[in-house]
Amino acid sequence: MNKKNKIIEKEHDQLNDNVLVEIINANIHLQDRIVLQGINFTLKKGDFIYLIGKTGSGKSSLLKMLYADYPFNGEKGIVLGYD
Numbered sequence: 001m002n003k004k005n006k007i008i009e010k011e012h013d014q015l016n017d018n019v020l021v022e023i024i025n026a027n028i029h030l031q032d033r034i035v036l037q038g039i040n041f042t043l044k045k046g047d048f049i050y051l052i053g054k055t056g057s058g059k060s061s062l063l064k065m066l067y068a069d070y071p072f073n074g075e076k077g078i079v080l081g082y083d
Contacts, residue, residue, distance in 0.1 A: 018044055021066065026074030028061050035061050039074070 021043040028036040036058040043049055051059040064070045 020045060020047075022076065023066075024074060024076040026065065026072065026077065028058065028065055028070055029073060030061070030070070 019042060021041070023039050023041055026036075026039040027034055028039075039062065041049070051062065053059050061070065065072060
């Protein structure tokens with residue numbers, strides 16, 4: 001099969017150029033199981049954030065949600081100032 005995917009870009013208004021990432025009340029579900037629940041944080045320009053925790057505590061799952069490898073499931077999610 002020689003089918004090519006077409007990427008459709010949607011224009012969004014930038015909400016806040018100072019906020020890089022803001023997550024409000026997000027949950028991560030994998031295979032009908034809640035892996036992380038009630039995630040809340042804001043990362044602004046110039047901030048540093050450290051993810052520490054035991055093996056299997058959800059660090060990689062959180063990052064995968066941020067770059068859309070896992071579906072976002074929460075009240076609000078802003079990445080690079082866009083909703």
